[in-house]
Amino acid sequence: SAVISQKPSRDICQRGTSLTIQCQVDSQVTMMFWYRQQPGQSLTLIATANQGSEATYESGFVIDKFPISRPNLTFSTLTVSNMSPEDSSIYLCSVVLAGYYNEQFFGPGTRLTVL
């Protein structure tokens, strides 16, 4: 097993500002992902975080709005830029641990409220 931590755990932000969320893993990781869970909805993949290169974004998500960095194998950041109330969601990082192929393991999430 591994410990996957996210910072901050929650935040309340003003419209038009940006928030950077960090994800740190204490084990070897092959893949990292960022998801969003809007209120009452399922989990939606935002992007795959690629080490040392640009993230791979899903349809409907763009780098200008959700810039992602992954400077090393076990750390990634997601920024939610120019926020609006519609960005109020839980943001989750997930990882595929070394030795696994199919299972993704999730961090505790960051609950974001935009006023």
Place this chain on the structure above:
Amino acid sequence: DQQVKQNSPSLSVQEGRISILNCDYTNSMFDYFLWYKKYPAEGPTFLISISSIKDKNEDGRFTVFLNKSAKHLSLHIVPSQPGDSAVYFCAAKEGAQKLVFGQGTRLTINP
């Protein structure tokens, strides 16, 4: 286009009885299926998974059944315990592709 569907938004079961959560999918190329449990204010926790080459996988109180011809999988929890009360998500993937999640089913175990 929802490729993974959980048609029951909620389910209520008495403690000690069996809980059965259902999931349907449309993409016949999915070859791996997973169930996650999520408590409020926590990230999803991996529960159990099954490859498309199998029709059953068991882990303690949890059993997942896969019916490929019907494109249907189910999660059985026996016996159900109060700590099982949570939202359960099924997910599916095709090869190295991304996980696709269902909408979730809120399970409530009543004492």
